[in-house]
Amino acid sequence: MDEQKIQSNLNKLLIVFLAICLLIGGVAQYLFRSVSDLYIESVQGRLEERAHQYKNSFLFKTNSDLQTLRAMACMLEDTIAESASAKAAGERLAYLWDASRTAGFVRLCYFNLSGKGMQLSSQGEVIELQTEDEAAEMQSIIEQALQGESLTSQAFYDSNLGYNTISYATPVYTGKQISGALVCSVSTESYADILSSISFVSDVGAVAVLSSSGDILASTRTHQDQGFYQLDESDYLDEELSHKFMQALSADETQFFEFDFNGIPAYACIMPLDICSDKIVIVDTDKGVSDAVSGVVSYAHLTGILFAVTAILFVLAVLYINRRHNLQLRQVAYHDRLTGAYNRYKFFQLLDQRRKKSTEYAVAVINIRKFKYINELFGSDRSNQLLKDTCAVLKQYMEQGEFFCRDTADTFALCLNTSDRDTIRKRLEVIFTALKACGKSVHHAYPVSYYGGCATTEDCADKNNNEELMSHVMLALNYAKQSQQSTISFYDTKIHEKEMLQNYIENRMEWALEHGEFQMFLQPQMDLRQKRLSGAEALVRWITDGKQMIFPDQFIPIFEQNGFCIQLDYYMVEQACKQIRAWMDAGLSPVPISVNQTKLLLYEEDYVERICAITQRYKVPSRYITLEILESLALENPERVSARIDQLHSYGFRISMDDFGSGYSSLTALSQLPIDELKLDRSFLIQADQSTEHNRRKILEIVIEVAQRLHISTVAEGIETEDHAHLMWELHCDYGQGYYYSRPIPAAEFTDTFLQNNGAC
Numbered sequence: 001m002d003e004q005k006i007q008s009n010l011n012k013l014l015i016v017f018l019a020i021c022l023l024i025g026g027v028a029q030y031l032f033r034s035v036s037d038l039y040i041e042s043v044q045g046r047l048e049e050r051a052h053q054y055k056n057s058f059l060f061k062t063n064s065d066l067q068t069l070r071a072m073a074c075m076l077e078d079t080i081a082e083s084a085s086a087k088a089a090g091e092r093l094a095y096l097w098d099a100s101r102t103a104g105f106v107r108l109c110y111f112n113l114s115g116k117g118m119q120l121s122s123q124g125e126v127i128e129l130q131t132e133d134e135a136a137e138m139q140s141i142i143e144q145a146l147q148g149e150s151l152t153s154q155a156f157y158d159s160n161l162g163y164n165t166i167s168y169a170t171p172v173y174t175g176k177q178i179s180g181a182l183v184c185s186v187s188t189e190s191y192a193d194i195l196s197s198i199s200f201v202s203d204v205g206a207v208a209v210l211s212s213s214g215d216i217l218a219s220t221r222t223h224q225d226q227g228f229y230q231l232d233e234s235d236y237l238d239e240e241l242s243h244k245f246m247q248a249l250s251a252d253e254t255q256f257f258e259f260d261f262n263g264i265p266a267y268a269c270i271m272p273l274d275i276c277s278d279k280i281v282i283v284d285t286d287k288g289v290s291d292a293v294s295g296v297v298s299y300a301h302l303t304g305i306l307f308a309v310t311a312i313l314f315v316l317a318v319l320y321i322n323r324r325h326n327l328q329l330r331q332v333a334y335h336d337r338l339t340g341a342y343n344r345y346k347f348f349q350l351l352d353q354r355r356k357k358s359t360e361y362a363v364a365v366i367n368i369r370k371f372k373y374i375n376e377l378f379g380s381d382r383s384n385q386l387l388k389d390t391c392a393v394l395k396q397y398m399e400q401g402e403f404f405c406r407d408t409a410d411t412f413a414l415c416l417n418t419s420d421r422d423t424i425r426k427r428l429e430v431i432f433t434a435l436k437a438c439g440k441s442v443h444h445a446y447p448v449s450y451y452g453g454c455a456t457t458e459d460c461a462d463k464n465n466n467e468e469l470m471s472h473v474m475l476a477l478n479y480a481k482q483s484q485q486s487t488i489s490f491y492d493t494k495i496h497e498k499e500m501l502q503n504y505i506e507n508r509m510e511w512a513l514e515h516g517e518f519q520m521f522l523q524p525q526m527d528l529r530q531k532r533l534s535g536a537e538a539l540v541r542w543i544t545d546g547k548q549m550i551f552p553d554q555f556i557p558i559f560e561q562n563g564f565c566i567q568l569d570y571y572m573v574e575q576a577c578k579q580i581r582a583w584m585d586a587g588l589s590p591v592p593i594s595v596n597q598t599k600l601l602l603y604e605e606d607y608v609e610r611i612c613a614i615t616q617r618y619k620v621p622s623r624y625i626t627l628e629i630l631e632s633l634a635l636e637n638p639e640r641v642s643a644r645i646d647q648l649h650s651y652g653f654r655i656s657m658d659d660f661g662s663g664y665s666s667l668t669a670l671s672q673l674p675i676d677e678l679k680l681d682r683s684f685l686i687q688a689d690q691s692t693e694h695n696r697r698k699i700l701e702i703v704i705e706v707a708q709r710l711h712i713s714t715v716a717e718g719i720e721t722e723d724h725a726h727l728m729w730e731l732h733c734d735y736g737q738g739y740y741y742s743r744p745i746p747a748a749e750f751t752d753t754f755l756q757n758n759g760a761c
C-alpha cells in the first residue's frame with residue numbers, strides 16, 4: 001500500500017470517527033432535549049397540581065362563605081321584607097351582624113327589589129344604601145342575586161371600606177317570591193391567608209392571585225417581590241410574552257409559560273379561579289423547583305459539551321500525531337540518511353510528477369571519479385563528508401522546479417528543466433567547477449573529479465517513459481566513465497547501438513558457436529630474412545546469418561568478462577588443427593598457426609590435457625601450434641604462467657608473447673618466462689617525429705637483441721609498408737606480420753594464395 005492510499009484510508013477513518021462523534025453529539029442533543037421536555041412537563045404538571053390545591057382552597061372558602069350567607073338569608077326570610085319600619089329591619093340585620101363578623105365578613109348589607117338597601121355601621125346604626133351607589137362589581141352580583149343566584153364577585157376596591165374586598169350575594173325570599181338580596185364582603189386579605197395556609201415547597205417559587213386586569217390581589221411575597229407579578233410592566237418579560245400573560249389573565253383556561261427571570265429559567269402557570277374572573281398565578285424558577293432534576297439536565301448538558309470537546313481534541317491530537325508520524329516516515333522513506341537529500345524512490349516519484357507538467361526536461365547522473373579509491377584511502381568519514389559537500393553544492397545550483405537525489409554511494413541524479421544540450425553542458429560544467437572547488441578546499445589531499453551522463457526527453461522514443469530516459473542516462477554515464485577525455489557525455493544513438501550489439505552478442509554467442517558463425521581467418525607471417533611464408537595467425541571473425549561481420553574487438557572483451565572466451569579459444573585451436581590436417585591431407589606442407597589464448601585458459605585445471613586431446617584428435621604434431629599469450633598475463637603471476645609454459649613445452653607446443661610493448665613491458669619478465677617467441681606490438685611502428693622514432697628504434701634494437709640472447713624469436717606486428725619490413729629486417733627481427741603482406745583472410749583463401757605456392761611473397 002503506498003503512502004497516498006494509507007493517508008486516504010486514515011482520512012476516511014477520521015471522517016467516520018467525526019461522523020460518529022457528530023451522531024453521538026446529535027443523539028446527546030436529542031436526549032438532552034427530551035430530558036428538558038420531560039423536565040418542563042414535570043414542572044408544568046407540578047405547578048398545575050399546586051395551583052389546583054390553591055384553587056380548591058379558594059373554592060372551599062367561597063362555598064363555605066356563601067353557605068353562611070345563605071343560612072343568614074334563610075333567617076331573614078319573610079321577616080325583613082315585612083318589617084314595618086327601617087328600625088325593625090335594622091334590628092333583624094343586627095341580629096345577624098355579630099354572627100357574620102365571626103365568619104370573617106367585613107360588611108353585611110340587604111337590598112330590596114326597588115334598589116334600596118341597608119347596612120349596620122360599626123356603632124350598630126342603620127345606614128341606608130342605594131344600589132347605584134355601590135361599585136359595579138357589587139351592583140352586578142346584587143342584580144343576579146335578585147334573579148335568584150347565589151354568587152361571588154371578583155375582587156374590587158370598596159370605597160366604603162377603603163380596601164379590596166370580595167363580595168357574595170344571595171336572594172332573600174318572602175314565601176316563594178324573592179323579596180331582596182343579602183350581600184356580604186370579605187377582605188382580599190383572606191386570599192393571602194389561604195395562600196399562606198398551603199406551604200410552597202420551593203423557596204424560589206411564589207403564588208399570587210391577580211385580577212383579570214393584572215392587579216395583585218394577594219401574594220405570598222413581600223411588597224418588594226411583587227415586581228415578580230407586575231406582568232404588564234415587568235422588565236423580565238419581553239413585549240410579546242407580557243402581552244400573552246395579560247391575555248392569559250382574561251382567558252378561561254389554564255395556561256403555562258416558560259421565560260427567563262434575571263438569567264434563571266422560570267415557569268408560570270395561570271389558572272382561572274372559576275368562582276370569579278380572578279386568576280391564580282403560580283411561578284417557580286428552575287433553580288429552586290427541582291435542583292436535582294435541573295442538576296441532572298445540566299450534568300447531561302455539560303457531559304455532552306465535554307464529550308464534544310474531548311472528541312475534537314482527540315481528533316486534533318490524532319491529526320497532529322499522524323502529521324508528525326508522516327513527517328518522520330517521509331523523512332525515512334524519501335530521504336537519504338547520510339546527506340538528507342532525496343532518495344531514488346522519491347526522485348522517481350517527482351520525475352513522474354514532472355512529466356505530467358511538461359515533457360521537456362533532462363536527467364543527468366553524476367559520479368565521483370575513483371570514489372572507491374577515495375573511500376579506501378581517506379576513510380569513510382572523509383568520504384561521507386565529500387558526499388555531504390557534493391549535496392550541498394548541488395542544492396545551490398538547482399533552479400525553481402528542479403530536484404536531485406543521492407541514489408547509491410557516489411551516484412547523484414539531477415532533473416534539469418531544459419532539454420537543450422548546450423545549456424545542460426554549460427550548467428553541468430558550472431556545477432562541476434563548483435564541486436571541484438569545494439572538494440579542493442575540503443579534501444586538499446586529493447583532487448576530486450566528477451563525470452556525468454545525461455539524456456533528455458528528446459532522446460526517448462516515448463517522451464512519457466521515464467524508465468527509458470533513465471536507461472539512456474545510465475548508458476551515457478557509463479560512456480563518460482570509460483572516456484578519458486570528456487567528463488560529460490550525452491546519450492546518443494551510437495552508444496545505444498553499441499549497447500544493442502553487446503546485448504546481441506551475449507544473447508547469441510552460444511547459438512553462434514554451435515552453428516559455425518565463428519570463422520577462422522588467417523593472416524600470414526613472413527620470414528624477413530628469407531622473405532617467405534613462415535606461419536599464420538588465426539584470428540576469429542563472427543559472420544552472422546545476416547552476413548554481417550563482427551570483429552574481435554567488439555566481442556572478445558565481452559567474452560573475456562563472461563568467460564565464454566574459454567570455449568571460443570578451444571574452438572579456434574580445433575579449427576587450426578582441422579586446417580593443418582586438411583593441408584597435410586591435401587599434400588601441402590603446413591605452416592604453424594598461432595592461436596590467441598585468453599588468460600582465463602591458463603587458469604583452467606585441464607587446459608593442457610584438452611589442448612593435447614585436440615591435436616591428437618586431428619593427429620597434428622603440436623609443434624605446428626603456437627599459443628599466443630598476452631604480455632599482461634606474464635606480469636600477473638609469472639611463477640604459475642612459467643609452470644604452465646613448461647608443461648606445454650613438454651608436449652611440444654610453442655609459446656608466443658603477444659602485444660609486447662603495448663603495456664608496461666618488462667625485460668626482466670622476459671627472462672623469467674620460458675617463451676619461444678616475442679610479438680612486438682605494432683605501436684612500435686606507428687609514425688612519430690624523428691627524435692622519438694630514433695629512441696623507438698634504439699628500444700627495438702635492445703629488445704630484439706635481448707630476445708636473441710635469450711633464444712627467443714621475434715615477430716613484428718603491424719607491417720604496413722615496405723619501409724616497415726625493411727626497418728625490421730635491418731634490426732634483425734625474424735618475422736613480420738601485417739597488412740603489407742595481407743589482411744586476415746578466410747582460411748581457404750589463405751590456402752590458395754599462400755600455401756599452394758609457398759615461398760612467394
Ligand code: C2E
Pocket residue numbers: 523538539540551552553556565568569572596597598658659682717718719720737738739740744
Ligand atoms: P592480436 O592478437 O594482436 O592480432 C592482431 C591484430 O592486428 C588483428 O586484429 C589484425 O587484424 C590486426 N593487424 C594485423 N596486421 C595489421 C596491420 O598491419 N595494421 C593494423 N592496423 N592492424 C593489423 P583483429 O583480428 O581485429 O584482432 C584483434 C585482437 O583480438 C587480436 O589482437 C587478439 O588479441 C584478439 N583476438 C582475435 N582473435 C582471437 C581469438 O580467437 N581468441 C582470442 N582470445 N583473442 C582473439
Ligand code: MG
Pocket residue numbers: 537596628658
Ligand atoms: Mg595475436
Ligand code: MG
Pocket residue numbers: 658659679681717
Ligand atoms: Mg598482437
